[in-house]
Amino acid sequence: MYNWLVFLHVLGAMAFMLAHGGTTAVTFQLHKERDPIRMRTLLDLSSYSWPAFALSFLLLIVSGLIAGFMGRWWSQGWIWVSLAILIGMSVYMGWSSRSHYHRLRKALGLPYFEGWGDKPAVAPASQAEIMAVKAALRPVPLAVLGFGATLVILWLMMFKPF
Amino acid sequence: MYQWLIFLHVASAFGFFLTHGATASVMFKLRTERDPERILALLGLRDLADRWMGLPLGLLLISGIAMGFLGHWWGRGWVWGSLGVLIVTGLIMSLVGRMYHMRVWEGLDPQGHPMRKGMTDRPAATSEELAAILASGRPQLLTGIGVIGMAIILWLMMFKPF
Numbered sequence: 562m563y564n565w566l567v568f569l570h571v572l573g574a575m576a577f578m579l580a581h582g583g584t585t586a587v588t589f590q591l592h593k594e595r596d597p598i599r600m601r602t603l604l605d606l607s608s609y610s611w612p613a614f615a616l617s618f619l620l621l622i623v624s625g626l627i628a629g630f631m632g633r634w635w636s637q638g639w640i641w642v643s644l645a646i647l648i649g650m651s652v653y654m655g656w657s658s659r660s661h662y663h664r665l666r667k668a669l670g671l672p673y674f675e676g677w678g679d680k681p682a683v684a685p686a687s688q689a690e691i692m693a694v695k696a697a698l699r700p701v702p703l704a705v706l707g708f709g710a711t712l713v714i715l716w717l718m719m720f721k722p723f
Numbered sequence: 724m725y726q727w728l729i730f731l732h733v734a735s736a737f738g739f740f741l742t743h744g745a746t747a748s749v750m751f752k753l754r755t756e757r758d759p760e761r762i763l764a765l766l767g768l769r770d771l772a773d774r775w776m777g778l779p780l781g782l783l784l785i786s787g788i789a790m791g792f793l794g795h796w797w798g799r800g801w802v803w804g805s806l807g808v809l810i811v812t813g814l815i816m817s818l819v820g821r822m823y824h825m826r827v828w829e830g831l832d833p834q835g836h837p838m839r840k841g842m843t844d845r846p847a848a849t850s851e852e853l854a855a856i857l858a859s860g861r862p863q864l865l866t867g868i869g870v871i872g873m874a875i876i877l878w879l880m881m882f883k884p885f
Contacts, residue, residue: 568881571733572874578737582744586772599764602756606765610748708741712734719730 566628573620580613585707588700591665597691601669604662638723643714650710654703661698668694725793732786738779740873745772747869750820750862757854759831766828800885805876812872816865823860830856 587607594600634640659674666673670685685691749769756762787806796802830848848856878884 564881568877571881572877575736575740575873575877576870578740579744579747582741582746582772583748585741586745586768590768590771594764596760596764598758598760599767602761602764603768606748606752606768609752610744708738711737715733715737716730719726719733 563628563631566624566631570621570624570628573617573624576617577614577621580610580617583607583610584614585704588662588698588703591695592698592700594695595692597669597685597688600665600691600695601671604666604669604671607662634721637721639717639721643717646710646714646717650707654707657703661694665691665694665698725790728786728790728793732783732790735779735782735786739776739783742772742776742779743869745769746776746820746824747862747866750823750860750865753827753857754860754862756857757850759853762827762831762853762857766824766831769824799883801879801883804885805879808872808875808879812868815868819861820865826856826859827853 584607587603591600591603594603629635629640663673663675667675667680667683668686668691670682672682673680686694746769749765749772753762753765756765791797791802829845830853833845833847
């Protein structure tokens, strides 16, 4: 039973990567784009994969929590550290998405998220303003941080060092 | 050393699914698009992900083959079974997925595909023909085959049943 939970946990992690892949590629491709129509398309694609993203994240978390109880791992340090890294990374990614990508959505005249809720589309900003918002995007540090944190979690789970 | 190879194998699987996720979400999104500029933006994103997919796939294969030798697994059936599933899944994905994207590229911009520039003098498809090409994608079928293939390979690797 425990092994099947680990199986589900790894499968959830792989499905999560698959669901997150569209958004990751969009962050890199946006950096090169100058055409507002293309930028809107890419940002739409990023929101499109949200249900698969949420479902796989749920599978990952639920199977991980149950495996923690079944394997009696909660008294060890590595599981708390990996949970803290996951939470920290999710909060940072959420903040980064809100402060950069939703600002770009707003500038492009797409519905966006601000404060505590979804906001309807407003009139698109000028090309110069759009480019200024886009220039603030930093896909490489974000990808390095996200994938680096994933590798640290994987190391903690596999080697259980403390 | 062997544990570090497993680490590298799982990490490269994560990298592979991350890059592959972009091509999968593009295939789903293309079915709903009709505007040529938006379709070109999605195809550009797909090509970006396709260019990066080889690196994690190569690492995945090299680490897997090295582990097969270090762990003396090549005499067991599960390792051949998982390699077989990987090859069959990869072939189906490549044939169906790549050919679909190629058809969309050629329908939209016969001379524009980065890998086939100037290789055809066929005219672009009419909007009706393009709609039919876009609708011919089978993203659910391919996702189903991919996820089932991935789950079978993971099960074979974790449970080593034969």
